[in-house]
Amino acid sequence: MIRVLSMMMLGAALVLSGCSTVDYGDAQARETVTTDFGSTDLQMIAAKMVDDMLVFPPIVQMTQNRRPVLFVDRVKNKTTEHIDTESITDTIQSKLINSGKFRFVDMSVVDRVRQQLDYQSESGMVDPSTAAQMGRQIGAEFMLYGNLSSIVKRDGSTKDVYYKFTLKLLNIQSGIIEWTSEKEIRKTRKKSLFGL
Amino acid sequence: MLLIRKGFPLLLVLALLSGCATRSLFVPYPNQATAWQSGIGSPQPAATEKLQKAAQSNDGVLYQQELGRVSQLDGERQQSQDAFAAAIDHYQQTDEAARIRASSLVADTSSLIVNDNARPYTAPDYERIFTRAYQALNYWAANDVTGTAVELRAAGEEQRNAARKRDREIAKAEKDADDNQVDLSQYQGYFEGLDAAAGSVKASFQNAWTFYLSALFWEAHGEYNDALVDYKKALEIHPDADFIKEDVQRVSAALNGRLHKDGMVAVIYEQGFVPPRQELSLPIPTVHGVFSVAFPTYSLQNKPRPDSLRVLDSNRQPLGETRVLADVGALAAKNLKEQLPGMLVRQTLRATAKYNAQKKANDDFGALGAFFTQVYNLVSEQADLRSWLTLPAYAQATRFFLPQGQHSLVLSTPGGSATLNVPVVDHGLTVIHVVAVQGHLITRVLPVQEGPL
Numbered sequence: 001m002i003r004v005l006s007m008m009m010l011g012a013a014l015v016l017s018g019c020s021t022v023d024y025g026d027a028q029a030r031e032t033v034t035t036d037f038g039s040t041d042l043q044m045i046a047a048k049m050v051d052d053m054l055v056f057p058p059i060v061q062m063t064q065n066r067r068p069v070l071f072v073d074r075v076k077n078k079t080t081e082h083i084d085t086e087s088i089t090d091t092i093q094s095k096l097i098n099s100g101k102f103r104f105v106d107m108s109v110v111d112r113v114r115q116q117l118d119y120q121s122e123s124g125m126v127d128p129s130t131a132a133q134m135g136r137q138i139g140a141e142f143m144l145y146g147n148l149s150s151i152v153k154r155d156g157s158t159k160d161v162y163y164k165f166t167l168k169l170l171n172i173q174s175g176i177i178e179w180t181s182e183k184e185i186r187k188t189r190k191k192s193l194f195g196l
Numbered sequence: 197m198l199l200i201r202k203g204f205p206l207l208l209v210l211a212l213l214s215g216c217a218t219r220s221l222f223v224p225y226p227n228q229a230t231a232w233q234s235g236i237g238s239p240q241p242a243a244t245e246k247l248q249k250a251a252q253s254n255d256g257v258l259y260q261q262e263l264g265r266v267s268q269l270d271g272e273r274q275q276s277q278d279a280f281a282a283a284i285d286h287y288q289q290t291d292e293a294a295r296i297r298a299s300s301l302v303a304d305t306s307s308l309i310v311n312d313n314a315r316p317y318t319a320p321d322y323e324r325i326f327t328r329a330y331q332a333l334n335y336w337a338a339n340d341v342t343g344t345a346v347e348l349r350a351a352g353e354e355q356r357n358a359a360r361k362r363d364r365e366i367a368k369a370e371k372d373a374d375d376n377q378v379d380l381s382q383y384q385g386y387f388e389g390l391d392a393a394a395g396s397v398k399a400s401f402q403n404a405w406t407f408y409l410s411a412l413f414w415e416a417h418g419e420y421n422d423a424l425v426d427y428k429k430a431l432e433i434h435p436d437a438d439f440i441k442e443d444v445q446r447v448s449a450a451l452n453g454r455l456h457k458d459g460m461v462a463v464i465y466e467q468g469f470v471p472p473r474q475e476l477s478l479p480i481p482t483v484h485g486v487f488s489v490a491f492p493t494y495s496l497q498n499k500p501r502p503d504s505l506r507v508l509d510s511n512r513q514p515l516g517e518t519r520v521l522a523d524v525g526a527l528a529a530k531n532l533k534e535q536l537p538g539m540l541v542r543q544t545l546r547a548t549a550k551y552n553a554q555k556k557a558n559d560d561f562g563a564l565g566a567f568f569t570q571v572y573n574l575v576s577e578q579a580d581l582r583s584w585l586t587l588p589a590y591a592q593a594t595r596f597f598l599p600q601g602q603h604s605l606v607l608s609t610p611g612g613s614a615t616l617n618v619p620v621v622d623h624g625l626t627v628i629h630v631v632a633v634q635g636h637l638i639t640r641v642l643p644v645q646e647g648p649l
Contacts (some may be wrong), residue, residue: 034288034292076342076649077342077345077346078345078349079346079349080349080353081346082343082346120396145387152353153361154291154357154360154361155361156361157295159291159292169542176607185461189292190297191292191293191294191295192294193295193296193441194294194295194296194297195293195294195297195298
């Protein structure tokens, strides 16, 4: 009796002390831990936006002979979660630049760029022939901006989350929206019947 | 072997009692809470440490809520934000937990032989709504507009969800009572105090104060549609509040392009602490006779009277007076009332279990065993007095308009007064957060909100 008991204790101790493991996973793998906004949502949104934009006929035509300059305004977070929307626009921006069809100016580093320009022109430390000159930056022609909104419904054992991401490309001079696209995502979670 | 089998229930009880998983088993929660209520308003490392430690227990969410609130009032914004975020994580886990959980079965079983405090604390809806509102104030104080907007939206969503699930839950609890043959009407007389404390509150989650707070925020950012919806929701709960009627008219006009020029100043005023639950001895009839059990309730005597805060300008001219938008004591009482059917069922089962234990002890363990079982049954009979106790007794608000510039305002309450220098911006919103606890005022002016979101 005692032997059986001690064997069971030993078994339990082994199971409980099992060490935790660290592993690398596929960054593109579908992530379905919770219904919250996650990496798969971000990737789906970015892929859809870039694909839509690059095949839109007027944009194909516009980017045939030149690489227009864009700037990313921001994507408004209108959901009930704290989502880093800059991370979504960063991914979109990277994909667009890598397509070779667009160029970007970055408004988030303007202050630091100005500091560097001041240093190059005023500190006396920089060879004037190599110093970058003030007033020679290229103005953006288009602005990218958008919205991320969500509708969340919960009912007993089911939670339904609907995300809608809208992105717009606006011609700064004419004020015309040249392109827009939407990505909808619906996620549903059902409570399991048994658990710890 | 016989000894082991006989001793097993005792061993089990010992194991349960020695586990510090649930602190409220034998120390009533309101007694614990005085540790952090008394020093509120200035940093209190000892109480904070106590709360942080308790936050790891089974009742973690309750202590996280307390910690969030205490640190917010003590001026530790980041700590408060982390604590509320942990509480919100916990809500999500509760919402998404499996319907039948091994751990809650264990807790239910131990609550059968100990008391309801053995069940892990789950935050009622009215507390969840306050958590979201306070978290919004944390983001607001840090001037994180997007974060504030997210939390205010989430507060509204909590209220909608609560409305959706409430009817179904009450129906289910009454069905359970039927199934277990517990006649709920026989206890009606014992809970008159509870009814009085709940007053005219229609549902435990209806919180006009958080609706009003979010409406102010939306209006300041030109989101007139959202503002109108939330002002109307607040008005629905307090149909006689004249200043909310004006708000509805003003925002309707703004939707049509007619903007109010001056800057708005709003005072959100939180008065006192919500009254704690009290213990009531309730005779429960079982098959073996009447068994007296401890039951939580609220009473009207315990409830402070609402007093308003008046705002005066530097010439002592009145600018506004706050009005109660959420009677938190009543929300808590209403919540307890909504939970009553389920609690009565558990109490009946527990009374039977304890009677059986007593009977078995009498038969098997002789006089000494019977004596200890009786003592145990008496000592372990503790009502579930847990609830978030640093919430205010009354959440109030008022608002008025002032021209752009710096203004010196006098806030006057029966518990003390304060003079503040307040910035006002045309079309902007300046919120003054005032908390009256322990005979003094804690005041802060939140960053001015203006411009589109």
